[in-house]
Amino acid sequence: KAGVTQTPRYLIKTRGQQVTLSCSPISGHRSVSWYQQTPGQGLQFLFEYFSETQRNKGNFPGRFSGRQFSNSRSEMNVSTLELGDSALYLCASSLNAGELFFGEGSRLTVL
């Protein structure tokens, strides 16, 4: 069974640009969550989608948004990038509550 796939793995953007990250969950998993990981703040929950609906939301500004498609694939978007948005963005899919299967992440560098 294929794992969670995130694309792109690495990307570099400049301040003010926007970025879209993609996540393909494990087949059959309808829950997809996104986390931001930084050395200073650790792992921070962004949002969770289930059957195309946002089920949970973290404490991030409105520049961070996401969506989920009917095939459970998910995207997250960050607009008007700031230097502080540099991070590893992790996507995870789940079948059972709390048991998350993570992708390898998308490492975003904002210059």
Next chain:
Amino acid sequence: AQSVAQPEDQVNVAEGNPLTVKCTYSVSGNPYLFWYVQYPNRGLQFLLKYITGDNLVKGSYGFEAEFNKSQTSFHLKKPSALVSDSALYFCAVLNTGGGNKLTFGTGTQLKVEL
């Protein structure tokens, strides 16, 4: 609000010795607790969970965790450490209200030396 704390940034242990990575929790109601491991430049991997039942939970790669309600702790343990266990370990709690929102601890770097 639910939270977990990992009091040690780093734990060093010799290969073959037992290891313990500490975690305490603050939860209203019954806690759903988890341990995850992260290897360098990789995503997190689920190790084990405590939902209810036995206080000693067994997980992947020979790891186990002991739930202690009176001490509000959920320490990760392994009887005999391997060099390959060296990684970053996260304790997490599932938020109430449904869904999969996990609150993670700050992580503990485990270093197992020969």
